Amino acid sequence: MKDVLIDLRDLVVEYDGERVLNGLSLQIRDKEFVTFLGPSGCGKTTTLRIIGGFIEPVSGDVFFDGKRINSLPPYKRAVNTVFQRYALFPHLNVYENVAFGLKVKRLPEKEVHSRVEEMLEMVGLRGYERRGVAQLSGGQQQRVAIARALVNTPRVLLLDEPLGALDLKLRKEMQTELKRYQQQMEITFIYVTHDQEEALTMSDRVIVMRDGEIQQEGTPQDIYNEPINAFVADFIGESNIIDGVMLHDFLVEFAGVRFDCVDKGFGEMQLVDVVVRPEDIRVVSPGEGKLTGVVESVIFKGVHYEIMVDAHGYHWKIHSTLPQEVGSFIGMTVAPGDIQIMHRMEAGE
Amino acid sequence: MKLHTRLASVPYLLWVVVFTIIPLLLIIVFAFTGTDGGFTIENISAVGRYTDVIMKSIWLAAIATGVSLFLGYPLAYIISRHSARQQNVSLMLIMLPMWMSFLLRTFAWMTLLEKTGVINRLLGLAGLGPFELINTSGAVVLGMVYNYLPFMILPLHSVMVKIDASVIEAAQDLGASPLRVFFKVVLPLSMPGISSGITMVFVPAVSTFIISRMLGGGSNLMIGDLIDMQFLGNAYNPHLGSAISLVLMVIILLCMSIMNQFDDDVDVEGVLR
Numbered sequence: 001m002k003d004v005l006i007d008l009r010d011l012v013v014e015y016d017g018e019r020v021l022n023g024l025s026l027q028i029r030d031k032e033f034v035t036f037l038g039p040s041g042c043g044k045t046t047t048l049r050i051i052g053g054f055i056e057p058v059s060g061d062v063f064f065d066g067k068r069i070n071s072l073p074p075y076k077r078a079v080n081t082v083f084q085r086y087a088l089f090p091h092l093n094v095y096e097n098v099a100f101g102l103k104v105k106r107l108p109e110k111e112v113h114s115r116v117e118e119m120l121e122m123v124g125l126r127g128y129e130r131r132g133v134a135q136l137s138g139g140q141q142q143r144v145a146i147a148r149a150l151v152n153t154p155r156v157l158l159l160d161e162p163l164g165a166l167d168l169k170l171r172k173e174m175q176t177e178l179k180r181y182q183q184q185m186e187i188t189f190i191y192v193t194h195d196q197e198e199a200l201t202m203s204d205r206v207i208v209m210r211d212g213e214i215q216q217e218g219t220p221q222d223i224y225n226e227p228i229n230a231f232v233a234d235f236i237g238e239s240n241i242i243d244g245v246m247l248h249d250f251l252v253e254f255a256g257v258r259f260d261c262v263d264k265g266f267g268e269m270q271l272v273d274v275v276v277r278p279e280d281i282r283v284v285s286p287g288e289g290k291l292t293g294v295v296e297s298v299i300f301k302g303v304h305y306e307i308m309v310d311a312h313g314y315h316w317k318i319h320s321t322l323p324q325e326v327g328s329f330i331g332m333t334v335a336p337g338d339i340q341i342m343h344r345m346e347a348g349e
Numbered sequence: 350m351k352l353h354t355r356l357a358s359v360p361y362l363l364w365v366v367v368f369t370i371i372p373l374l375l376i377i378v379f380a381f382t383g384t385d386g387g388f389t390i391e392n393i394s395a396v397g398r399y400t401d402v403i404m405k406s407i408w409l410a411a412i413a414t415g416v417s418l419f420l421g422y423p424l425a426y427i428i429s430r431h432s433a434r435q436q437n438v439s440l441m442l443i444m445l446p447m448w449m450s451f452l453l454r455t456f457a458w459m460t461l462l463e464k465t466g467v468i469n470r471l472l473g474l475a476g477l478g479p480f481e482l483i484n485t486s487g488a489v490v491l492g493m494v495y496n497y498l499p500f501m502i503l504p505l506h507s508v509m510v511k512i513d514a515s516v517i518e519a520a521q522d523l524g525a526s527p528l529r530v531f532f533k534v535v536l537p538l539s540m541p542g543i544s545s546g547i548t549m550v551f552v553p554a555v556s557t558f559i560i561s562r563m564l565g566g567g568s569n570l571m572i573g574d575l576i577d578m579q580f581l582g583n584a585y586n587p588h589l590g591s592a593i594s595l596v597l598m599v600i601i602l603l604c605m606s607i608m609n610q611f612d613d614d615v616d617v618e619g620v621l622r
Contacts, residue, residue, distance in 0.1 A: 052522060053521075053522075054518060054521075073521070074518070074521040074522050075521045075522070075523075075524045075525055075526055076524075079522075080522055080523065081518075081519070081522045083515050083518070083519055084515070085513075085515065087513060087515035087516045087518065087519040088516075088519075089516060089519070089520070089534060090516070090538065091534075091537045091538055100520070100523050100525075100533070101523035101524050104523060104524045104525045104529060104533070105524055148519075148523070149522075149523075152523065152524070
């Protein structure tokens, strides 16, 4: 690929003999918004810190713009970071925090001033220059941290769960803001989060990680619509995961019923995981659908109702705009295209 | 609730009045009265005769404080970057000598530094010396550094522990080399520790009399020795002794207010967490 900016090859990281990264390879393109998504301990922050220069891999290589930078110290990298808890300098005010990187580079005072002011304008903190950072709200501190990193116009901005400490409304606002900064400044963003909604909203590409390995990478649409295994399906959005048997191409049996599907190539009589998104189950009159069950609970979620149904030995989660009577019998159907078949994950995984 | 706090503060108030305020007033009264009991400033002006002793005390204490800072700062920083358990062990080792009597520790230095002491004898085996180690200003400074170094390290450490590792990483991330990280982040953030460490070492060092007497011989008299002589020695003159004490107190107060000025500057720049 021509515009590959960061090339990670076979990275292995160990802490106290425990593998945190297990041969991770990944390419990140210039001006891309990439998100590492996974539960805590999956290695996403470790990967970010390798790119930032704070961790050196035990083996494997890190290439930046074609050059190997494995042991290049952080202060020599064209990369800046927005840290998880902002890590603002408590002894400096807002202006001095943002100006730090430029002053370290010994830029002329005039240029420092205009760039800092421009950046504060962009993050909406004009007029806060002389404030101590401890006097700011969480959201404002967050903006200072972003401005402090972006003012250096790095090739890559690393963001380590930057919105984790903010409340929901502010988080949504900042998601839009971040995406705007990224497009405006044309900088590669590498974003780490465990929040799938955040990942889907902002990213050009999502890397789903688990136990130091990449599970799946692709656009948010790919990841959501075509999860590669039950872990990804479960982690991204909500899903019903059911044991099934692939009888032959285009025919799968689960919950004791045979369904037409669009998958092939699994072989005959193969044990598989079947994933059905809650919004893909249609409620019909009892007896009309392939499945029949009893409504266990109905919870109003705003746009939809979340309905739990006990049917054929499984608890099914359905998202529907219409409520159902608890205790009533309903029928359910799933369109062939909405049934996702994936290889059974090995035991213990 | 309010009544309780007020009641609880009574013992402390009594203590302060009986053991701090009244003695302080007595010292002031003594300093400004003669042996006949009348008001005089003779005692205060007499302190001028000892200017070189006072200057020497300040000089030696300042050197000892400087050396303690120079030795203690890197040590405190290194300790603060280790795990909590390692920190506890290190700090305990630093405080360990303080579990022994101050006098005993200083006596030990006497036997080490004497003309026929351990150090000179070892050097003698190598065909060197004997050197004049004891009864020198150097020995006094050594004694001060040895005894007061923990008072430098502990306040430094307690401030440095609070410096978030991610703040240091952020500075590196923004392009600061290790040296610049130190001068632009670590040093300013540890300023409160430096100023309280300096105070904690300088104040006891400038007023010591045991260290100077045991390790300094007759030629390294300090303010503390002067005061001691006026109250317990042959020169018995509590009025002059009080006057010297008062001058010493003013010197210390001046030093502390200069240090506090420094602290305030740090606070104006940004509030420490």
